[in-house]
Amino acid sequence: xxxxxxxxxxxxxxxxxxxxxxxxxxxxxxxxxxxxxxxxxxxxxxxxxxxxxxxxxxxxxxxxxxxxxxxxxxxxxxxxxxxxxxxxxxxxxxxxxxxxxxxxxxxxxxxxxxxxxxxxxxxxxxxxxxxxxxxxxxxxxxxxxxxxxxxxxxxxxxxx
Numbered sequence: 001x002x003x004x005x006x007x008x009x010x011x012x013x014x015x016x017x018x019x020x021x022x023x024x025x026x027x028x029x030x031x032x033x034x035x036x037x038x039x040x041x042x043x044x045x046x047x048x049x050x051x052x053x054x055x056x057x058x059x060x061x062x063x064x065x066x067x068x069x070x071x072x073x074x075x076x077x078x079x080x081x082x083x084x085x086x087x088x089x090x091x092x093x094x095x096x097x098x099x100x101x102x103x104x105x106x107x108x109x110x111x112x113x114x115x116x117x118x119x120x121x122x123x124x125x126x127x128x129x130x131x132x133x134x135x136x137x138x139x140x141x142x143x144x145x146x147x148x149x150x151x152x153x154x155x156x157x158x159x160x
Contacts, residue, residue: 007144014136022129030121038116045112046087048119054111056089062108063088063097 038045043064049055050062068084087108090097100108 003144007140010144011137011140014140015133018129018132018136022125022132026121026125026128029124030119031117033124034117034120035113037120038113042085042109042112045116046108049108049112049115052115054115055087055108059093060089060091063090 046055046064047062055062065086065088066083068086070082070084071079073079087100087105088097089100
């Protein structure tokens with residue numbers, strides 16, 4: 001019984017330490033990779049966030065239109081020209097298509113960023129943590145088992 005309790009205590013401590021170390025590394029990797037990937041391919045991540053239900057209402061799908069040219073003047077008085085980034089929620093059942101408002105657009109971009117960061121963090125965490133934890137459990141079992149194993153009795157010759 002003492003061996004089982006000792007082994008469980010050691011395994012719990014190692015589990016917590018591995019969880020913290022791997023989670024910190026995965027979080028750093030996931031946040032940096034997710035932010036970069038969301039900036040490189042925003043349409044893909046917005047569509048992925050929509051599949052998870054974070055952009056459009058249920059029964060609607062997201063569609064993104066870059067076909068228009070936008071002209072304007074920035075806050076410093078310089079003119080600019082660029083592509084539009086219009087995000088629409090399309091309902092095939094009702095046959096409607098609505099453009100997201102500015103607040104909804106920002107929420108959709110933030111949802112896509114959060115989904116990307118969480119996804120890449122999990123993509124790093126699971127394949128690193130699970131094999132390390134399985135290896136640690138096996139090693140702890142062998143080490144604690146070897147230390148706590150009863151020693152064989154000494155064979156001494158009894159002489160009369």
